[in-house]
Amino acid sequence: xxxxxxxxxxxxxxxxxxxxxxxxxxxxxxxxxxxxxxxxxxxxxxxxxxxxxxxxxxxxxxxxxxxxxxxxxxxxxxxxxxxxxxxxxxxxxxxxxxxxxxxxxxxxxxxxxxxxxxxxxxxxxxxxxxxxxxxxxxxxxxxxxxxxxxxxxxxxxxxxxxxxxxxxxxxxxxxxxxxxxxxxxxxxxxxxxxxxxxxxxxxxxxxxxxxxxxxxxxxxxxxxxxxxxxxxx
Amino acid sequence: xxxxxxxxxxxxxxxxxxxxxxxxxxxxxxxxxxxxxxxxxxxxxxxxxxxxxxxxxxxxxxxxxxxxxxxxxxxxxxxxxxxxxxxxxxxxxxxxxxxxxxxxxxxxxxxxxxxxxxxxxxxxxxxxxxxxxxxxxxxxxxxxxxxxxxxxxxxxxxxxxxxxxxxxxxxxxxxxxxxxxxxxxxxxxxxxxxxxxxxxxxxxxxxxxxxxxxxxxxxxxxxxxxxxxxxxx
DNA sequence: TCAAATATTATGTATATACATATGTAGCAC
DNA sequence: GTGCTACATATGTATATACATAATATTTGA
Numbered sequence: 001x002x003x004x005x006x007x008x009x010x011x012x013x014x015x016x017x018x019x020x021x022x023x024x025x026x027x028x029x030x031x032x033x034x035x036x037x038x039x040x041x042x043x044x045x046x047x048x049x050x051x052x053x054x055x056x057x058x059x060x061x062x063x064x065x066x067x068x069x070x071x072x073x074x075x076x077x078x079x080x081x082x083x084x085x086x087x088x089x090x091x092x093x094x095x096x097x098x099x100x101x102x103x104x105x106x107x108x109x110x111x112x113x114x115x116x117x118x119x120x121x122x123x124x125x126x127x128x129x130x131x132x133x134x135x136x137x138x139x140x141x142x143x144x145x146x147x148x149x150x151x152x153x154x155x156x157x158x159x160x161x162x163x164x165x166x167x168x169x170x171x172x173x174x175x176x177x178x179x180x181x182x183x184x185x186x187x188x189x190x191x192x193x194x195x196x197x198x199x200x201x202x203x204x205x206x207x208x209x210x211x212x213x214x215x216x217x218x219x220x221x222x223x224x225x226x227x228x229x230x231x232x233x
Numbered sequence: 234x235x236x237x238x239x240x241x242x243x244x245x246x247x248x249x250x251x252x253x254x255x256x257x258x259x260x261x262x263x264x265x266x267x268x269x270x271x272x273x274x275x276x277x278x279x280x281x282x283x284x285x286x287x288x289x290x291x292x293x294x295x296x297x298x299x300x301x302x303x304x305x306x307x308x309x310x311x312x313x314x315x316x317x318x319x320x321x322x323x324x325x326x327x328x329x330x331x332x333x334x335x336x337x338x339x340x341x342x343x344x345x346x347x348x349x350x351x352x353x354x355x356x357x358x359x360x361x362x363x364x365x366x367x368x369x370x371x372x373x374x375x376x377x378x379x380x381x382x383x384x385x386x387x388x389x390x391x392x393x394x395x396x397x398x399x400x401x402x403x404x405x406x407x408x409x410x411x412x413x414x415x416x417x418x419x420x421x422x423x424x425x426x427x428x429x430x431x432x433x434x435x436x437x438x439x440x441x442x443x444x445x446x447x448x449x450x451x452x453x454x455x456x457x458x459x460x461x462x463x464x465x466x
Numbered sequence: 467t468c469a470a471a472t473a474t475t476a477t478g479t480a481t482a483t484a485c486a487t488a489t490g491t492a493g494c495a496c
Numbered sequence: 497g498t499g500c501t502a503c504a505t506a507t508g509t510a511t512a513t514a515c516a517t518a519a520t521a522t523t524t525g526a
Contacts, residue, residue: 008479021444027403033506044481049507065507066489074318074402079412081312169307170260179312182461183416185434201418201434211254228415241509266476277511282477298477299519473522480515487508494501 006041012051090134098133116215138194144219177209200225239274245284323367331366349448371427377452410442433458
């Protein structure tokens with residue numbers, strides 16, 4: 001088999017994938033080691049390494065030093081979701097993007113949000129509620145809390161015509177954060193702002209951005225009924 | 234700065250991240266090219282390349298040949314979600330996993346599902362409805378359609394005590410697929426099976442697994458009210 | 467002036483080599 | 497058999513070198 005030549009790590013990856021799909025290598029099976037594969041494919045071990053490491057990253061292979069490489073038994077564990085940049089997502093659908101500021105205030109936040117923003121004690125926090133529309137119809141409701149340490153009062157005023165998200169990405173450093181997907185039932189407020197019925201099921205993304213434990217911003221995006229987020233694996 | 238030595242691609246990556254966080258390199262900025270960074274860090278270009286490529290994979294850098302590397306303006310575009318392996322997820326929460334087969338039949342599927350399974354014409358398809366429970370309480374409702382080309386009648390019978398998912402991952406090859414997250418309002422059936430109220434908002438994962446255009450299996454997972462799926466970025 | 471051809475350049479990748487690191491296995495002592 | 501140690505081995509990574517590729521920049525030619 002040494003005659004079959006694989007010149008790139010991509011082609012090696014394809015061949016490995018093909019063998020998994022054809023069940024020549026079944027879930028749970030050990031596959032040959034890198035050195036052997038390199039010889040079989042007629043390429044350097046580094047090339048095989050790149051291919052296998054990439055497949056392992058994607059969750060299709062399990063690799064351990066000394067033990068070897070095996071086909072993952074639960075291959076569909078990871079899914080990379082592309083969190084929408086709202087303006088762009090709406091434009092991509094061929095609709096006209098609109099932005100509407102609904103509320104902008106500096107108030108005492110809910111306990112859990114305040115806790116991670118002040119240095120222990122609760123302080124007033126910038127609060128923005130705005131609506132993104134597609135062809136004039138409500139698309140997503142953005143409810144955001146901003147740590148005043150990161151956003152000054154004068155900056156705050158610009159949100160009358162700029163989405164806080166767009167401003168943030170270019171003005172605030174980022175470190176870690178987390179994202180939560182869930183479903184909620186539309187309350188009175190959501191129903192009114194999103195022009196839907198009370199009790200409608202709404203898809204929600206909660207995102208928190210932190211810089212060393214301290215929350216920079218916390219946002220809830222509540223989408224119109226029927227919204228779905230998709231990915232291909 | 235050549236004296237500061239970075240021995241591993243991870244340490245290079247950390248340093249690059251630090252510079253992004255500290256806003257030394259701001260979103261949209263070009264960063265020095267690999268060769269220069271390699272010299273500054275006192276390592277090989279390949280090492281820098283590995284670090285930068287990894288950051289680009291994660292969406293923090295934008296790279297283009299000849300043009301160079303710049304800090305991404307919209308860093309939080311990707312989120313890798315770990316699709317739960319139900320049995321495991323329940324166990325991880327310290328609860329006891331339970332499985333209950335609710336329905337198992339061979340019937341004409343809904344139009345869109347049937348279309349991608351038969352070779353053009355609509356055929357009978359295996360249909361399974363089952364419930365996964367945590368400490369006896371409904372956790373997720375699994376509604377699955379299986380292409381009979383991949384699952385024979387005798388295999389079918391095993392689902393009385395084995396989740397189709399567990400069986401599938403070790404017996405069926407996989408190629409591509411897609412995953413959709415959405416929210417639905419509990420209908421009469423869901424309310425009954427998940428022991429919740431009609432109209433409750435439920436988080437839903439729809440997953441389709443294909444082998445070259447042809448659908449192998451299509452599943453809808455409907456979770457108990459309040460379920461959330463989280464990831465850290 | 468503008469478009470086509472060409473040069474330049476940053477990233478992308480392949481290679482051989484060397485060594486690091488984790489970890490399974492075997493051998494040993496008790 | 498149990499537990500410790502030493503060893504073997506597969507993956508992980510760093511390096512220098514070389515060339516590929518894509519895309520910008522520059523020069524050339526009409």
